[in-house]
Amino acid sequence: MILGADFIQFSLIPILIACFASIACALPGNFLVLRRQAMVGDAISHVVLPGIVFAFLLTGTVSTWPMIGGAAFAALFAVFVIELIHKLGRIESGAAMGVVFTTMFAVGVILLEQSDTSAVNLDVEHALYGNLESLIWLPSLAENSYLSYAALAEIPAELWRMIGICVIFLVLLVLFWRPLKISTFDEGFAASIGLRVATIRYSLVVCAALAAVMAFNAVGSIIVIAMFVCPAAAARLMTNRLLSQIYISVVIAVASAMLGFILASHVPLWFGYVNTFSSAGMIAVVSGLLLALACLFGRYKMRS
Amino acid sequence: MIENLIEIILFQAGYNVSLVLFGATILGFVAGMAGVFIFLQKRALVCDALAHATLPGIAIAFLVMTFLGGTGRSLIGLLFGAALTAALGLYCIDLINRYTRLSEDVAIGAILSVFFGAGVVLLTYIQTLSFGGVAGLESFLFGAVAGMLLEDAYILVIGSGFCLMILLLLQRPLTLISFDRVYAHSLRLNIRFYDLSLMMLIMGITVIGLKIAGLILIVALLIIPTVAARFWSDNIGFILWASAIIGGLSGFMGAALSALLPDMPTGPIIVLICFIFFLLSFLFAPFRGVLAQFMKQRQFQEKVHRRQGLLALGHNEKIYDGLTLKILSREGYLRKDGMATPLGQSAAGKALLEEKRWQIFRQMSVHNSNVKGFDELEDIANFLTSDELNQIDIIIDKQNRVI
Numbered sequence: 241m242i243l244g245a246d247f248i249q250f251s252l253i254p255i256l257i258a259c260f261a262s263i264a265c266a267l268p269g270n271f272l273v274l275r276r277q278a279m280v281g282d283a284i285s286h287v288v289l290p291g292i293v294f295a296f297l298l299t300g301t302v303s304t305w306p307m308i309g310g311a312a313f314a315a316l317f318a319v320f321v322i323e324l325i326h327k328l329g330r331i332e333s334g335a336a337m338g339v340v341f342t343t344m345f346a347v348g349v350i351l352l353e354q355s356d357t358s359a360v361n362l363d364v365e366h367a368l369y370g371n372l373e374s375l376i377w378l379p380s381l382a383e384n385s386y387l388s389y390a391a392l393a394e395i396p397a398e399l400w401r402m403i404g405i406c407v408i409f410l411v412l413l414v415l416f417w418r419p420l421k422i423s424t425f426d427e428g429f430a431a432s433i434g435l436r437v438a439t440i441r442y443s444l445v446v447c448a449a450l451a452a453v454m455a456f457n458a459v460g461s462i463i464v465i466a467m468f469v470c471p472a473a474a475a476r477l478m479t480n481r482l483l484s485q486i487y488i489s490v491v492i493a494v495a496s497a498m499l500g501f502i503l504a505s506h507v508p509l510w511f512g513y514v515n516t517f518s519s520a521g522m523i524a525v526v527s528g529l530l531l532a533l534a535c536l537f538g539r540y541k542m543r544s
Numbered sequence: 545m546i547e548n549l550i551e552i553i554l555f556q557a558g559y560n561v562s563l564v565l566f567g568a569t570i571l572g573f574v575a576g577m578a579g580v581f582i583f584l585q586k587r588a589l590v591c592d593a594l595a596h597a598t599l600p601g602i603a604i605a606f607l608v609m610t611f612l613g614g615t616g617r618s619l620i621g622l623l624f625g626a627a628l629t630a631a632l633g634l635y636c637i638d639l640i641n642r643y644t645r646l647s648e649d650v651a652i653g654a655i656l657s658v659f660f661g662a663g664v665v666l667l668t669y670i671q672t673l674s675f676g677g678v679a680g681l682e683s684f685l686f687g688a689v690a691g692m693l694l695e696d697a698y699i700l701v702i703g704s705g706f707c708l709m710i711l712l713l714l715q716r717p718l719t720l721i722s723f724d725r726v727y728a729h730s731l732r733l734n735i736r737f738y739d740l741s742l743m744m745l746i747m748g749i750t751v752i753g754l755k756i757a758g759l760i761l762i763v764a765l766l767i768i769p770t771v772a773a774r775f776w777s778d779n780i781g782f783i784l785w786a787s788a789i790i791g792g793l794s795g796f797m798g799a800a801l802s803a804l805l806p807d808m809p810t811g812p813i814i815v816l817i818c819f820i821f822f823l824l825s826f827l828f829a830p831f832r833g834v835l836a837q838f839m840k841q842r843q844f845q846e847k848v849h850r851r852q853g854l855l856a857l858g859h860n861e862k863i864y865d866g867l868t869l870k871i872l873s874r875e876g877y878l879r880k881d882g883m884a885t886p887l888g889q890s891a892a893g894k895a896l897l898e899e900k901r902w903q904i905f906r907q908m909s910v911h912n913s914n915v916k917g918f919d920e921l922e923d924i925a926n927f928l929t930s931d932e933l934n935q936i937d938i939i940i941d942k943q944n945r946v947i
Contacts, residue, residue: 273646273647273650276647276649276650277649278647278649278650278652278653279589279649279652279653281653282589282592282652282653282656286760325826328826328834328837329771329775329826329832329834330832331771331774332583332586332588334586334587334588334589334649335583335586335588335767335770335771336771337588337589338588338589338592338763338764338767338768338771339764339767339768339771339819339822342760342761342763342764342767342768342815343764343768343815343816343818343819345760345761345812345815346761346764346811346812346813346815346816346819347812347816349686349809349811349812350808350812350813350816353807353808353809368664368685369661369664462596462656462657462660462661462664463657463661465653465656465657466654466657466658466661468653469650469653469654469657470654470657470658473646473650473654476645476646477644477645477646504665514672515671515672516668517665517668517669518664518665518667518668520661520664521660521661521662521663521664521665521667521668522661522665523661524657524658524660524661524662524664525658525661525662525665527658528654528657528658528659528661528662531654531658535639535640535643535644538644540645541643541644541645542643542644542645
């Protein structure tokens with residue numbers, strides 16, 4: 241791989257964004273996997289679309305903060321309604337999730353088709369599998385340096401957002417390490433020593449929703465589920481310690497992102513093929529392959 | 545518009561449309577019924593993974609058929625490919641469940657996203673080929689009644705009908721297995737066979753429904769009618785048929801509306817109609833609906849307030865609670881100045897007696913666990929024989945005389 245101008249302009253930023261998006265999803269994903277709440281990630285990813293469409297209808301633009309607000313609102317609303325159906329209707333939570341997220345997704349698609357979105361880049365395919373390849377960096381190289389302020393200012397904002405989310409998650413992880421760990425492994429004991437398990441539970445879901453919403457723009461909603469589940473699951477099969485699991489999941493997430501992007505965008509070119517494949521899809525596939533490797537060769541894979 | 549809708553509904557808008565309508569109805573019917581078994585086994589979201597896992601199969605089938613010289617449009621071929629990868633996905637979920645320590649929801653999420661990702665990669669590959677078939681493939685995401693050919697409609701009708709026949713045949717053993725696996729095992733039923741058949745049935749329904757509802761939303765037809773039917777009864781037979789009818793109606797109305805509005809993808813419309821049924825059931829079903837529960841709660845609250853109010857009257861305590869005052873004066877037990885009416889006094893006396901009776905009954909039945917279910921707001925005379933009642937009254941008499 242030639243680290244020339246082409247790479248820096250077209251591939252560096254997408255790879256970085258993909259890496260940080262994967263990390264941002266893998267971090268809460270660890271806890272979702274341990275708490276058997278992986279399907280919450282699925283539900284959140286499906287409801288992000290209607291949230292964004294709703295925000296677009298309200299504000300008339302696809303600028304980022306309204307979109308993020310709309311998606312976050314939709315995620316929290318969905319979780320709330322799922323709990324409502326689960327508690328009031330006494331319906332098993334998997335079925336409750338199925339009812340809520342399919343309906344919200346259907347509403348999102350109908351609203352999308354009804355409204356005039358031809359002027360803006362908001363279509364369903366984009367929502368599903370993102371548009372990583374478009375996040376290129378074409379600074380005007382008047383000063384002939386990538387590190388000049390003018391050039392850096394033209395880096396797509398998605399990168400800074402993803403880095404910001406990762407930093408926030410790291411801080412939260414350090415601050416709340418003990419409560420998280422205790423309440424994940426033994427919720428009854430945690431409640432008995434006075435930890436607020438309900439708050440922890442909902443905060444975790446909120447963090448997952450935030451990660452999904454932020455990563456949505458880059459990799460689309462369905463792939464976010466892959467990042468929630470696969471790195472954490474693979475790490476789970478390789479260690480018994482929570483800290484190691486988190487480290488390994490981050491490594492796997494980054495590896496999936498990099499390998500996936502290169503496989504999708506560069507490898508075809510090496511074979512003389514003119515076009516590229518969907519990077520987001522390839523990242524999901526690579527994370528799945530890594531999970532498969534862990535299932536086959538992981539040290540702790542067997543049921544004890 | 546309305547005339548068109550009526551034409552469509554009465555199966556008079558053309559052979560093609562009527563066939564599709566018929567097929568959608570049967571599909572909804574069988575999906576509703578099959579969904580009940582999935583719901584009973586608490587495996588609702590496995591269907592979501594299955595549906596998403598069909599995407600790579602569709603793409604591969606398209607590629608294979610096109611490279612073999614066809615147009616890549618044959619629905620049978622595409623659906624066959626879809627079923628293959630869906631089966632593979634199901635097998636992987638099973639492997640992960642069985643041989644690793646990952647829980648089932650993790651397995652479902654992994655298969656769902658990874659297979660869908662693979663499908664997306666293949667779709668983008670197909671996009672770059674100069675066949676121009678991608679638009680047709682993308683209609684599998686959300687369903688499209690509008691572009692259906694006659695042969696597609698035939699596949700829909702025949703496939704759904706076939707699934708329905710098989711489901712009706714397997715209905716009894718499946719019900720038994722879903723409710724009490726161990727008992728079914730003890731009856732030497734071949735549980736693996738029925739599990740497999742149910743999964744193949746679900747796969748068949750998913751695959752057939754791809755063209756109509758799309759893979760993202762077909763799972764809704766398998767979940768929502770069942771959940772809606774669940775609110776109306778605890779009887780499995782009722783739930784099976786109610787869910788089937790709700791599913792069938794949703795399929796019918798969804799396909800009809802979609803034929804009316806050709807720009808709208810069909811899947812979301814069907815899901816919305818399902819959801820309306822669900823909402824109505826959730827809110828208004830007797831016994832389990834929200835409204836019914838709310839009214840039951842209100843009735844219970846009134847009973848408690850009435851009893852406590854009467855007891856307070858009997859002890860000559862002042863009553864401050866607004867709801868209690870309202871209930872007592874409404875039933876003529878209380879005058880406006882807060883003093884008891886003669887009716888109220890006798891009711892208060894009765895309430896005091898009942899309280900005493902229940903108290904003694906509880907003391908007597910300390911070792912009897914059946915009494916736990918009684919809330920002491922009912923007349924105790926409804927639950928006891930006359931000599932048991934006599935016994936209690938004698939004890940009360942003795943206590944009164946001692947005092």
